[in-house]
Amino acid sequence: MKPPSSSARGRRGAFLATVFSAVLALSACTNSPTPGPSPVTTGSTSPGSAATTGAAPAPADPGTALSITQIVENLAPSVVTIFTDGGLGSGVVYSADGLILTNEHVVRGNTEVEVGFADGQRVAGTVKATDPVTDLALVQASRTGLPQPTYQPALPKVGEGVVVLGSPLGFENTATAGIISGLHRSIPGSAQDSLSLVDLIQTDAPISPGNSGGAVINMRGEVVGISEAYIPPSSGAVALGFAIPAATAVEVAEELLADGTAEHAYLGLTPGELTRPIAEQLGVDVSTGVVVLSVDGDGPAGRAGIRPGDVLESMEGVALTAPEKLLAELRSRNPGDTVGFQVKRGGESLDIKVGLSERPASNAGR
DSSP states (O other), rough: OOOOOOHHHHHHHHHHHOOOOOOOOESSSSSSSOOOOOOOTTTTSOOTTTTOOOOOOOOOOOOOOOHHHHHHHHHHHEEEEEEEETTEEEEEETTTTTEEEEEEETTTSSSSEEEOTTSSOEEEEEEEETTTTEEEEEESSSSOOOOOOOOOOOOOOOOEEEEEEGGGOOOOTEEEEEEEEEEOOOOOTTTTTTTSSEEEEESOOOOOOOOHHHHEEEEESSSEEEEEOOGGGGGGGOOOOOEEEEEHHHHHHHHHHHHOOOEEEEOOEEEOOOOOOHHHHHHHOOOOOOOEEOTTTTTTHHHHHHOOOOOOEETTTTEOOSSSHHHHEHHHOOOTTTEEEEEEEEEEEEEEEEEEEEOOTTTOOO
């Protein structure tokens, strides 16, 4: 293969040195409140309190819808508030022995937290394991006999009604309602800052700071998602909230329980948005794709021959319309998988096979 000319390398280098991305305003839904009332003492309710302990109510028969009031009554004891030095978020009971599922960004930088329950009791909590890639974490609360909700592995349907439970802006045990607005959503412009904002559930049920890690519940009382983020009204958005699908949350939680880590496929490059001016600067005749901003020379992409300035048009036949689409496709792959990319390099079209590896623990690359 003929190497690019020195002038072509110069244009590509100048582009890579100056490229930047305008990221859509997006907010994680963790609140950083001003100091509030003194916490309720941990002895205010015994661990055996009927309000928050014991088995969760049996799920309704398939197709049987509950009222919003019933959903809140049944599920509120399974949704908690997590207090940290830097703010607060929400969480959902994962197991009766005190294990709580929440977002990684809720507990980031903390090893010890406080967990508040619907009955007013607060207990100590220890951050057990985290996964920044999916933005999920497990917290062990010092309380047992908790009502474990049902996590629904199947994706909800667009238009299906949902209830969101959490602690927006510090208002504990708040319920909001809406519908499922979309599936497999990725937040435009998020790939440069986060690996987690892909393949999400979209809902118009109001989500606010403090809802992070809380529950998105279908009308049968099953958890279908973990609240993740929202696009604020200042960006022109109206009721745009996002949640991690319950199936993803359960899969990651089980991996974290097994050995404290979750496996993710590693490609070893930084993706960027391809615009018309960038395409012209790179000398590629394509309208969509993902531009490679940088490559880990020792990673899978680098070893396979992918270079900075290449444009990834598709992966295994799936068109890559945005960096977030690439991240979403990688989310469904495992270390050891081999995937094929159609690559545009100047006027050349290349087919490159890449053997994905396990993401290095200290590496934030894609």
